[in-house]
Each structure stands twice: as structure tokens, then as C-alpha cells.
Amino acid sequence: MGESKETRERLLESAMAEFAEKGYTKASLRKICAGAGVTTGALYFFFKDKEDLFTAIVGQPFDELKKIMVQHFADERDILASSDMSELKGHINGGHDEIAATLIHHLYSNYDAFTLLLTKSQGSKFENCVDEIVEMTDNIYSAMAENMAAMMPNMRVNTYMRHWLTHMMIDAFIHLFTHERDEQKALSNMRKILNFLVKGWGDMILIPDDAG
Amino acid sequence: MGESKETRERLLESAMAEFAEKGYTKASLRKICAGAGVTTGALYFFFKDKEDLFTAIVGQPFDELKKIMVQHFADERDILASSDMSELKGHINGGHDEIAATLIHHLYSNYDAFTLLLTKSQGSKFENCVDEIVEMTDNIYSAMAENMAAMMPNMRVNTYMRHWLTHMMIDAFIHLFTHERDEQKALSNMRKILNFLVKGWGDMILIPDDAG
Amino acid sequence: MGESKETRERLLESAMAEFAEKGYTKASLRKICAGAGVTTGALYFFFKDKEDLFTAIVGQPFDELKKIMVQHFADERDILASSDMSELKGHINGGHDEIAATLIHHLYSNYDAFTLLLTKSQGSKFENCVDEIVEMTDNIYSAMAENMAAMMPNMRVNTYMRHWLTHMMIDAFIHLFTHERDEQKALSNMRKILNFLVKGWGDMILIPDDAG
Amino acid sequence: MGESKETRERLLESAMAEFAEKGYTKASLRKICAGAGVTTGALYFFFKDKEDLFTAIVGQPFDELKKIMVQHFADERDILASSDMSELKGHINGGHDEIAATLIHHLYSNYDAFTLLLTKSQGSKFENCVDEIVEMTDNIYSAMAENMAAMMPNMRVNTYMRHWLTHMMIDAFIHLFTHERDEQKALSNMRKILNFLVKGWGDMILIPDDAG
DNA sequence: TATGAATGAGATTTCATTCAT
DNA sequence: CATGAATGAAATCTCATTCAT
Numbered sequence: 001m002g003e004s005k006e007t008r009e010r011l012l013e014s015a016m017a018e019f020a021e022k023g024y025t026k027a028s029l030r031k032i033c034a035g036a037g038v039t040t041g042a043l044y045f046f047f048k049d050k051e052d053l054f055t056a057i058v059g060q061p062f063d064e065l066k067k068i069m070v071q072h073f074a075d076e077r078d079i080l081a082s083s084d085m086s087e088l089k090g091h092i093n094g095g096h097d098e099i100a101a102t103l104i105h106h107l108y109s110n111y112d113a114f115t116l117l118l119t120k121s122q123g124s125k126f127e128n129c130v131d132e133i134v135e136m137t138d139n140i141y142s143a144m145a146e147n148m149a150a151m152m153p154n155m156r157v158n159t160y161m162r163h164w165l166t167h168m169m170i171d172a173f174i175h176l177f178t179h180e181r182d183e184q185k186a187l188s189n190m191r192k193i194l195n196f197l198v199k200g201w202g203d204m205i206l207i208p209d210d211a212g
Numbered sequence: 213m214g215e216s217k218e219t220r221e222r223l224l225e226s227a228m229a230e231f232a233e234k235g236y237t238k239a240s241l242r243k244i245c246a247g248a249g250v251t252t253g254a255l256y257f258f259f260k261d262k263e264d265l266f267t268a269i270v271g272q273p274f275d276e277l278k279k280i281m282v283q284h285f286a287d288e289r290d291i292l293a294s295s296d297m298s299e300l301k302g303h304i305n306g307g308h309d310e311i312a313a314t315l316i317h318h319l320y321s322n323y324d325a326f327t328l329l330l331t332k333s334q335g336s337k338f339e340n341c342v343d344e345i346v347e348m349t350d351n352i353y354s355a356m357a358e359n360m361a362a363m364m365p366n367m368r369v370n371t372y373m374r375h376w377l378t379h380m381m382i383d384a385f386i387h388l389f390t391h392e393r394d395e396q397k398a399l400s401n402m403r404k405i406l407n408f409l410v411k412g413w414g415d416m417i418l419i420p421d422d423a424g
Numbered sequence: 425m426g427e428s429k430e431t432r433e434r435l436l437e438s439a440m441a442e443f444a445e446k447g448y449t450k451a452s453l454r455k456i457c458a459g460a461g462v463t464t465g466a467l468y469f470f471f472k473d474k475e476d477l478f479t480a481i482v483g484q485p486f487d488e489l490k491k492i493m494v495q496h497f498a499d500e501r502d503i504l505a506s507s508d509m510s511e512l513k514g515h516i517n518g519g520h521d522e523i524a525a526t527l528i529h530h531l532y533s534n535y536d537a538f539t540l541l542l543t544k545s546q547g548s549k550f551e552n553c554v555d556e557i558v559e560m561t562d563n564i565y566s567a568m569a570e571n572m573a574a575m576m577p578n579m580r581v582n583t584y585m586r587h588w589l590t591h592m593m594i595d596a597f598i599h600l601f602t603h604e605r606d607e608q609k610a611l612s613n614m615r616k617i618l619n620f621l622v623k624g625w626g627d628m629i630l631i632p633d634d635a636g
Numbered sequence: 637m638g639e640s641k642e643t644r645e646r647l648l649e650s651a652m653a654e655f656a657e658k659g660y661t662k663a664s665l666r667k668i669c670a671g672a673g674v675t676t677g678a679l680y681f682f683f684k685d686k687e688d689l690f691t692a693i694v695g696q697p698f699d700e701l702k703k704i705m706v707q708h709f710a711d712e713r714d715i716l717a718s719s720d721m722s723e724l725k726g727h728i729n730g731g732h733d734e735i736a737a738t739l740i741h742h743l744y745s746n747y748d749a750f751t752l753l754l755t756k757s758q759g760s761k762f763e764n765c766v767d768e769i770v771e772m773t774d775n776i777y778s779a780m781a782e783n784m785a786a787m788m789p790n791m792r793v794n795t796y797m798r799h800w801l802t803h804m805m806i807d808a809f810i811h812l813f814t815h816e817r818d819e820q821k822a823l824s825n826m827r828k829i830l831n832f833l834v835k836g837w838g839d840m841i842l843i844p845d846d847a848g
Numbered sequence: 849t850a851t852g853a854a855t856g857a858g859a860t861t862t863c864a865t866t867c868a869t
Numbered sequence: 870c871a872t873g874a875a876t877g878a879a880a881t882c883t884c885a886t887t888c889a890t
Contacts, residue, residue: 007850023237023334023335025235025335028883028884029885030884038850038851039850039853040887041849041888042849042851044886044888045850050885122237122334123235123334160392160397160401161405163391164388164401167387168383171387176376189376192373192416193373193376196411200408203408203411204405219874219875240859242858242860250875252876252877253861253863253875253877256862257873257875261860262860431870447661447758447759449662452863452864453864453865454863462872463872463873464865464873465872466870468866468867469870473864474865546759547659584816584821584825585829588812588829591807591811592804595803595807595811596804599800599803599804613797616840620835623832623835664880666881675854675855675857676855676881676882676883677853677882677884678853679882680882680883681853682853686881851890852889853887853889855885855887857884858882858883858884858885859884860883862878862879862880862881863877864876864879867873867875869871869872869873869874
């Protein structure tokens with residue numbers, strides 16, 4: 001009554017707790033409402049259905065995550081387009097450091113939402129969100145790898161390994177995020193991990209033309 | 213009536229399909245029974261409850277997986293106990309190759325069961341099965357890493373990176389398994405990946421005493 | 425297999441335990457069979473259905489109980505038919521003592537069966553067994569009371585109190601049986617109780633013609 | 637929709653009929669809902685589960701019954717504390733008359749509920765409600781009997797008979813209630829019965845020190 | 849805005865019973 | 870004499886959702 005904003009927020013908080021405890025599928029809207037001190041009708045005033053409620057929690061952070069990545073990759077592409085080989089390699093590391101910091105900051109600024117998204121979304125439309133991110137990233141890296149191969153005679157791209165390395169990189173972010181509550185430590189570790197993974201480009205992705 | 217083996221197997225097949233489509237939680241026992249052409253009571257003659265049915269599909273393959281790992285690690289420990297440093301490093305690679313082949317063969321020999329276990333078990337008692345495997349592996353690698361550090365003066369173990377590398381290795385198996393239907397290709401790729409990850413031991417896990 | 429008698433008895437024992445624990449309605453035939461180490465088919469070889477199984481436990485003791493009472497009352501009637509008033513009164517007490525001993529002995533000789541019958545039969549055809557006994561007894565006492573009233577001028581029978589006193593007497597037996605495990609103590613107490621209740625005949629049952 | 641009070645009441649009425657016909661355990665919630673013209677979900681809006689529905693019918697009358705008894709016994713204790721022997725005996729009868737009237741009135745004012753409670757509650761949490769009442773009463777009478785014995789030299793309490801007499805008294809109330817639909821007749825008969833039972837105190841409960 | 853009431857479909861599970869072998 | 874398999878109905882209960890007020 002008259003306290004609409006509060007109600008909506010109480011619902012979101014209650015939903016966060018319930019989704020975190022039970023997972024998307026097993027979470028009960030009734031219990032979410034009870035936890036917010038309202039009845040189901042109130043929930044349906046603010047949200048279309050269960051999916052809409054879940055989206056209200058994780059949707060925007062997830063969209064922003066994608067926006068950040070798209071933006072970063074667009075910047076990268078511009079730079080790479082006008083680079084020679086040695087500048088490029090240097091840039092990859094620097095670029096990685098920058099985007100890593102930005103992404104990790106974004107993840108930790110929306111800690112609860114991303115925890116839900118990454119560990120409790122099975123059954124919702126977000127259940128394949130990681131695949132979506134991997135695909136996005138892979139598309140970019142695909143272009144990047146082909147560019148690099150084009151500059152290096154007698155070398156070609158092992159697409160399978162490129163895909164795997166991309167996946168490992170995303171998984172590394174997720175693993176860090178879900179196992180390390182402190183943002184600074186996460187960032188510091190992520191840098192070491194990225195340093196390591198970048199070596200995989202040379203080792204596994206760009207390979208001699210005649211390799212199996 | 214009278215076609216006992218068939219019925220149980222039809223139930224398992226129908227269950228496999230339903231679990232694969234909907235995931236453990238959303239799968240409907242009614243539909244599983246309908247799919248097998250029997251009534252719900254028949255299901256309860258063969259299986260105690262939903263969890264028992266799911267376990268009948270994934271339980272044994274999972275247990276064997278753990279048994280294979282335990283056996284492998286026990287063998288390794290015996291060998292490592294009587295090795296000097298250089299032999300040891302050589303062995304790690306060889307050992308990896310061997311266990312990788314065994315594990316991948318086991319995974320692909322129970323393809324459907326492991327697909328269920330790894331991607332559709334949320335809500336069941338197996339939902340944390342990957343963590344279980346990671347923990348098992350990490351315990352072994354923990355001992356191994358300490359042994360190696362003890363042989364190298366002025367070096368210590370970065371436990372965080374050790375844990376991460378273990379996780380990445382397990383994830384690599386899972387990623388391969390869930391993205392590559394051909395066992396031989398999976399094995400070939402896994403070998404390359406392991407070769408790469410093993411370098412992480414030198415790069416990130418054994419670090420100078422004074423490193424942060 | 426070849427041990428039919430044993431099986432039937434094991435079923436009866438298992439049934440006794442299950443009925444005692446859950447009551448007739450909630451008792452599960454499956455659990456009874458499991459407890460006897462056989463499958464449901466075996467049960468249905470020996471017993472027609474659930475009711476028949478229960479009857480196999482409590483039926484005969486109950487029938488014998490009624491037979492004992494019928495016999496006793498028939499004897500009583502013969503004696504009473506040829507008695508004058510004072511002999512009759514004396515006989516009531518003596519008769520009570522005798523029948524009490526016989527009944528109590530019968531109850532305690534079939535302790536488990538009567539415990540089931542008296543406390544766990546709701547839902548079965550025996551659920552009103554106490555009423556049946558009360559009615560039987562009341563019919564006899566009705567005739568007896570009318571006889572006595574006929575001998576006493578200006579007195580009539582208060583049928584309500586007669587019915588109540590009969591009920592209390594039966595309840596006294598049941599209360600004793602269900603609260604006192606030792607037959608001798610039960611009998612000793614029952615005698616005191618009957619002595620007391622018999623006074624009710626003079627006090628409440630045979631009343632002046634003009635009483636309300 | 638919109639006829640909330642009616643629905644809840646229709647459910648209670650339908651439940652009363654079903655419980656009365658089948659007993660608590662065998663009563664079907666489906667049939668109760670059908671009888672009330674609503675779906676099963678509606679029932680669960682008003683009541684937590686089957687037990688809660690049964691409690692909604694019999695709980696309050698039963699609680700009030702206990703409250704009445706507690707209040708009565710508290711009053712009695714105050715009076716008895718300041719009485720000599722002869723006043724006390726007189727009081728017992730008077731007190732009995734008063735409480736009997738109050739209790740019987742309460743029982744008949746909730747006729748259907750108490751019928752359910754006393755004859756159809758097996759399987760519910762109320763299945764031992766009579767024992768509860770007996771115990772309450774027995775505790776009080778225990779104290780009362782000891783007081784009386786203390787005033788009478790060379791006399792002691794036969795606790796077994798005290799317990800039995802208490803039980804008989806409660807059973808008398810129940811028997812009257814379940815066999816006599818008319819409140820006035822029940823009360824009138826109850827008075828006679830109590831008069832009779834009170835004699836048991838002298839005959840069976842307070843006995844010479846040297847009695848067995 | 850929000851409530852209170854109700855729907856209707858569906859969930860898992862248990863039951864007594866049957867019957868071919 | 871007993872098994873193993875299966876039926877079919879019913880049980881209690883929970884769910885997301887709707888809607889008049």
C-alpha cells in the first residue's frame with residue numbers, strides 16, 4: 001500500500017535468497033512472496049512470471065557484461081587492424097590486463113546476481129549463458145587468430161584448440177569468481193592465469209601447416 | 213507381464229531420454245512411465261524413488277570413474293616415492309597420457325550416463341559430482357606438489373594456483389567430453405591440452421620462496 | 425518352498441507386528457510380506473485379502489470369547505429360572521467371580537490378538553467388536569433385570585442405567601486388560617471392581633415405580 | 637471466488653461428514669473438496685494439511701474442554717485446602733454436580749466436533765486425547781486422595797483403584813455423550829452415575845493400612 | 849497497488865490386488 | 870507353494886498463475 005518501490009525491492013531480495021537456496025526450478029514463488037511479506041498478486045503486478053522475476057535480478061548485469069565485452073572487442077579490433085606483428089603481441093597482454101580488470105570489477109559489483117546466474121540458473125532461459133559468452137568470445141578470437149595466421153607464413157589455426165583455450169579462459173573467470181570472494185585477490189590471480197593461458201596461443205593454436 | 217528385463221530396460225531408456233530433455237528436477241516420472249509403456253506402479257517395483265532411478269543410470273559409471281582414479285593415484289604414489297627429480301618429471305607426462313586414455317575411454321564407454329551426470333544432475337544427489345572429483349584430484353596433487361617443493365630449495369607451492377590448475381584439468385576433460393563425440397579425437401586433443409597444462413606446474417605452482 | 429506352514433506362521437507374526445504398530449488401516453501388506461521374507465503372492469495364497477488376514481489373527485479368539493459368554497449366560501439362565509430371590513442375589517456374585525476368571529484367562533491366553541482387536545481394529549470389520557459384546561451382555565442382563573423386577577413389587581428397571589452399568593463392566597475388563605500385563609493382578613482387581621459394580625444394581629437399576 | 641467465508645465453511649462441513657463416515661485415516665481430501673464444490677488447491681489455501689483441517693474442527697473445543705477442567709480443579713483445590721473432613725465430603729458431591737453440568741454443556745454445544753474427536757480420530761494427533769484427559773484428572777485426584785488419607789488414621793490409597801475409578805468416570809461421560817443425544821437426559825443420568833461412582837472412593841480407594 | 853481466493857494441472861508415491869509362470 | 874511383475878486407482882500435496890475486488 002503506497003510503498004511500491006519497497007515492495008518490489010523486498011520481492012527481489014526475497015527472490016534472490018530463494019533462488020540461491022533452491023535453484024531456479026525448485027524455487028517457489030509462494031515462498032518468495034511470503035519472504036517479502038506480500039501475496040502472489042503483488043508479485044504478478046511487478047513481474048510477468050517466474051522467468052521475468054529471475055530476469056529482473058540477473059538480466060541487466062548479464063547484458064552489461066556482454067556490452068562491456070562487445071565494446072572491448074570493438075576497441076581491440078580497431079587497434080589490431082593497424083598493428084604489425086610485434087605490437088600486436090604486446091597488445092594482447094596489455095589488453096588482457098585491462099579487460100580482465102574491467103570484467104572482474106563488473107562481476108564483483110554484482111556479486112549476488114552473477115552467483116545466481118552462474119550457479120543457479122538451470123531451468124531458466126539463462127541456463128546456457130556461459131555458452132553464449134564463450135561463443136561471443138570465440139567469434140572474436142577466431143577473427144583474431146586468422147589475422148595472426150595470415151601474418152605468419154606456413155602457419156595455420158587449430159580451431160579446436162582455439163575454442164578450448166577460449167573456454168578455459170572463461171572458465172577461469174568463473175572459477176575465480178565462484179571461489180574467491182575478494183576482488184583484489186581474484187584480479188591478481190586472474191592476471192597470472194591469463195599470462196599462462198596466453199602462452200597457449202603460441203603452443204597450441206598457431207601450428208605449422210603440416211601438423212595434424 | 214512376464215517381460216521383466218525388457219520393462220526395466222525400457223524404463224531406463226525412457227528415463228534417460230526424459231532426464232536428458234528436462235534435467236533431473238523437471239523430469240516427470242509419469243512421462244518416463246508413459247514412454248516405457250507401463251504404469252507408475254511398475255517403476256516403483258524396480259526403483260525405490262526418483263533418485264534411485266537416476267542413480268541406476270549414472271551411479272555405477274560414476275563409481276567406476278572414481279575407482280579408476282583412486283587406483284591410478286595409488287600406482288603413481290608408489291612410483292613417485294622411489295623417484296628422483298628428473299625421473300619424476302618424465303613420469304608425470306607418461307602417467308598423464310596413460311590415465312587420460314583410460315579415463316576418456318571410460319567416459320565414452322558410458323557416453324549417455326556421463327552426459328546426464330555432467331549436464332543434467334542439478335537437484336539430485338550428484339549435483340556436486342564434479343566438485344567431488346576435483347577434491348579427490350586436488351588432494352593427490354597437493355601431496356605431489358609438496359614432495360616436489362621439498363626437493364627444490366627456495367621454492368614453495370602456490371596452493372591457489374595448484375587448485376586452479378587441477379580444476380582446469382578436470383574442466384578440460386569435461387569440456388572435451390561434452391563437445392567432442394569422437395573418442396579418438398577427444399583423446400588426441402586431451403594429450404595436447406595436458407602437455408600444455410603441465411607447464412603450469414613449473415610456471416605457476418612452484419614459485420620462489422619470496423614470491424607473493 | 426516346501427515350508428508352507430512356516431510361511432503362514434511367519435506371515436501371521438509379521439502381520440501382528442505391523443498391525444500393532446500402524447493399526448489396521450495404515451498397515452501395509454507389502455511390509456508384512458517383507459517382514460515374513462516372502463512376496464505378496466504368498467500372502468494371497470493363504471489369505472483372501474487384508475481383512476481375511478486380520479481375521480486369521482483375531483477372529484478365533486474373538487469367537488471363542490463370545491462362545492464362552494454365551495455358554496456362561498445359558499448356564500446362568502437355567503439356574504436363575506429355578507431360584508428364589510435370595511439365592512439369586514448370592515448367585516450373581518458367585519457367577520461373576522467364575523465368569524470373570526474364565527474370561528480374563530481367555531483374554532490373557534491370547535494377549536496379542538486381543539490387544540490388536542481392542543486397540544488397533546479401526547477400519548476393519550471388527551471395529552465395533554466392543555459394541556457387539558456390550559449388546560450381547562445387555563440382552564442377557566435385560567432379561568435378568570426384568571425377572572428380578574417381576575419378583576419385587578413396586579419396582580421397575582431403569583434401562584438406561586442397566587445399559588450403562590453393563591458398559592462400565594465391559595469397559596472395566598478392557599481397561600484392566602490393556603493396563604495390567606499380569607493376569608493374576610488383573611483378576612484380583614477385577615473382583616474388587618465387580619463387587620463394586622454389582623451394588624449398582626440395587627442403587628440404580630431397580631428403582632421405585634414412581635421414580636423419574 | 638469472492639465467497640471466502642462460505643468456502644471455508646463448506647470445506648469444514650464436508651470434512652466433518654467425511655471424517656464422520658470414514659474416520660480420520662480413511663477420509664479422502666479429494667472427496668472433501670468435491671463435497672465442498674472446490675478443487676484440492678482451495679483446501680490448501682485454508683488449511684496446511686490434513687491434520688490442520690482436522691484440528692480446525694476439533695482443536696478449539698478440545699482445548700476449551702481442558703481449560704474448563706483446569707479451571708474447575710484450581711477452584712476445587714482452593715476450597716479443599718481450607719476444609720475439614722465433613723465439609724469436604726459434602727463438597728465433592730456438590731462440586732461434581734457443578735462441573736458435570738458445565739462439561740456436559742460444553743460437550744453438547746460442540747456435539748459434532750466431540751463425536752469426531754472421541755470416535756473418529758485414530759491416526760491423527762488426537763488419537764490419545766482420552767488418555768490425556770484421564771491423566772489430567774488422575775493427577776488431581778491423586779493429590780485429593782492423599783489429602784483425604786492424611787486426615788484418616790490407619791488408611792491409605794489404593795492407587796490402582798483410584799486410577800480405575802477415574803477412568804470409569806471419564807468413560808461414563810464419553811458413554812453418555814455418545815449414546816444420548818439429549819443434553820438434559822445426559823445430565824440427569826450423569827448425576828446418578830456420579831453419585832454411584834463417588835461411593836467407590838469409600839469402598840475401594842481409601843482402604844485400611846493392612847489391606848492387600 | 850495489493851489482497852484473498854481459487855484453479856487446474858501436475859508432482860511423487862503407496863496401496864491392495866492379480867496372475868502367468 | 871511362491872515368485873516377480875504389473876495394474877490402476879488413489880493418496881496427499883505443491884505449483885505457477887489468474888482475477889475480481
